Amino acid sequence: METLKKNKEFNNVYNNSNSFATRHLVLYLLSVPENENNRYGLSVSKRIGNAVIRNKLKRRLREIIREFEKKYNFNSYHIIFIARNPVVDLNYGQMKKDVKKLYKKAGLI
RNA sequence: UAAGUCGACCAUUUGAUCGCAUCUUAAUAGAUGAGGAAAGUCCGAGCUCCAAAGGAUAGGAUGCCGGGUAACGCCCGGUGGAGGCAACUCCCAGGCUAGUGCCACAGAAAUAUACCGCCUCUAAAUGAGGUAAGGGUGAAAAGGUAAGGUAAGAGCUUACCGGAUUUUAGGUAACUAAAAUGCCAGGUAAACCCCAUUCGGAGUAAGUCCAAAUAGGAAGAAUAAAAGAGUUAUCCGCUUUUCUUCGGGUAAGGACGCAUGACUAAACAGGCAACUGUUUGGCUAGAUAGAUGAUCAAAUAAUACAGAACUCGGCUUACAGGUCGGCUUAUUUU
Numbered sequence: 001m002e003t004l005k006k007n008k009e010f011n012n013v014y015n016n017s018n019s020f021a022t023r024h025l026v027l028y029l030l031s032v033p034e035n036e037n038n039r040y041g042l043s044v045s046k047r048i049g050n051a052v053i054r055n056k057l058k059r060r061l062r063e064i065i066r067e068f069e070k071k072y073n074f075n076s077y078h079i080i081f082i083a084r085n086p087v088v089d090l091n092y093g094q095m096k097k098d099v100k101k102l103y104k105k106a107g108l109i
Numbered sequence: 110u111a112a113g114u115c116g117a118c119c120a121u122u123u124g125a126u127c128g129c130a131u132c133u134u135a136a137u138a139g140a141u142g143a144g145g146a147a148a149g150u151c152c153g154a155g156c157u158c159c160a161a162a163g164g165a166u167a168g169g170a171u172g173c174c175g176g177g178u179a180a181c182g183c184c185c186g187g188u189g190g191a192g193g194c195a196a197c198u199c200c201c202a203g204g205c206u207a208g209u210g211c212c213a214c215a216g217a218a219a220u221a222u223a224c225c226g227c228c229u230c231u232a233a234a235u236g237a238g239g240u241a242a243g244g245g246u247g248a249a250a251a252g253g254u255a256a257g258g259u260a261a262g263a264g265c266u267u268a269c270c271g272g273a274u275u276u277u278a279g280g281u282a283a284c285u286a287a288a289a290u291g292c293c294a295g296g297u298a299a300a301c302c303c304c305a306u307u308c309g310g311a312g313u314a315a316g317u318c319c320a321a322a323u324a325g326g327a328a329g330a331a332u333a334a335a336a337g338a339g340u341u342a343u344c345c346g347c348u349u350u351u352c353u354u355c356g357g358g359u360a361a362g363g364a365c366g367c368a369u370g371a372c373u374a375a376a377c378a379g380g381c382a383a384c385u386g387u388u389u390g391g392c393u394a395g396a397u398a399g400a401u402g403a404u405c406a407a408a409u410a411a412u413a414c415a416g417a418a419c420u421c422g423g424c425u426u427a428c429a430g431g432u433c434g435g436c437u438u439a440u441u442u443u
Contacts, residue, residue, distance in 0.1 A: 005361095005398055051148095051416050059129090059402045066128065067403085092403065
């Protein structure tokens with residue numbers, strides 16, 4: 001899984017893309033012209049919780065992304081996930097359903 | 110058995126599949142991978158760079174005594190004070206006899222006093238003097254109680270208690286005990302201050318090395334050499350050139366620092382202890398937008414607080430549930 005790293009790249013996605021949201025997560029999706037692998041950015045703010053909680057969220061999201069990459073085939077996107085406050089209460093299965101919903105909304109799968 | 114008190118420890122484990130980071134390997138693959146507080150960043154050090162003749166002043170920190178330690182504001186042992194029936198716990202615990210400041214209100218008087226009262230003198234008094242026993246005010250009124258003593262009184266005298274000073278004895282010391290003298294005299298230093306000890310600054314984004322890039326500029330120097338324009342030519346000056354300095358931009362470049370250390374376990378020796386020494390053994394995170402997750406199965410009390418970022422020693426704060434031990438008090442039984 002390749003990641004978006006620089007502030008410039010994040011801003012580029014925020015300004016030029018469509019966003020989709022559920023109660024727990026927000027998704028930004030930008031299609032890039034060059035044919036390359038998907039790149040992901042995860043954003044979990046300090047308001048969500050302490051370091052342990054934020055780390056756990058990011059790890060779960062990464063695992064979910066990995067599973068979807070394996071299952072479906074889509075390419076050349078920059079994708080950003082933003083965690084919202086209520087996401088803390090979800091378990092892994094519920095989070096996975098939420099992400100699937102977002103992907104459907106965005107027309108990826 | 111109950112209540113209490115002190116101390117130590119655990120902080121999930123095992124297997125399977127998929128995935129991440131580091132290391133090993135030609136490769137398949139294999140090994141390892143967050144804490145008791147990793148936290149707060151409150152002290153103390155190592156390490157690195159910068160600064161630095163020496164001294165004084167200012168400023169900060171610490172503050173009973175002795176010991177431990179690389180060091181400390183930490184730890185251990187003791188002394189004094191406070192709390193508890195006790196085990197035990199708590200204490201920013203130097204100096205007000207260096208100086209200065211402050212102590213409301215009440216009260217006659219607050220570091221000095223005679224308002225009422227008592228006693229004496231005088232023919233008598235609203236006068237003069239003596240007196241701190243009694244009253245009243247206050248947080249505090251010249252040490253308390255009893256007896257003697259006296260005109261009335263008073264450490265004026267005596268006994269006991271309290272306090273101060275001196276001496277002697279014990280203790281490394283803080284301090285403790287006894288005796289003598291004899292009652293001269295408040296509190297506050299978390300008030301200024303005084304005394305003793307101590308303190309250079311910045312932090313791993315420290316810093317070291319390598320690579321890449323030195324475009325277009327600014328300032329200064331040199332005309333030794335070369336070129337150009339102007340000039341008949343030379344000199345001189347100008348532009349280019351050469352050298353030095355300055356600042357700007359790109360790649361959030363790479364490697365080291367960076368994981369064996371004032372480390373730790375056991376035994377033995379020294380010490381009441383903190384701790385120290387010797388021998389044998391152990392060491393298995395090291396990222397750089399930042400690695401530990403998902404699913405299934407089994408066991409368990411393991412559900413809390415919580416995520417390494419240069420490294421150590423402490424302190425402080427957060428914390429579910431559980432295990433073990435010492436001691437105290439009460440009750441019951443033998």
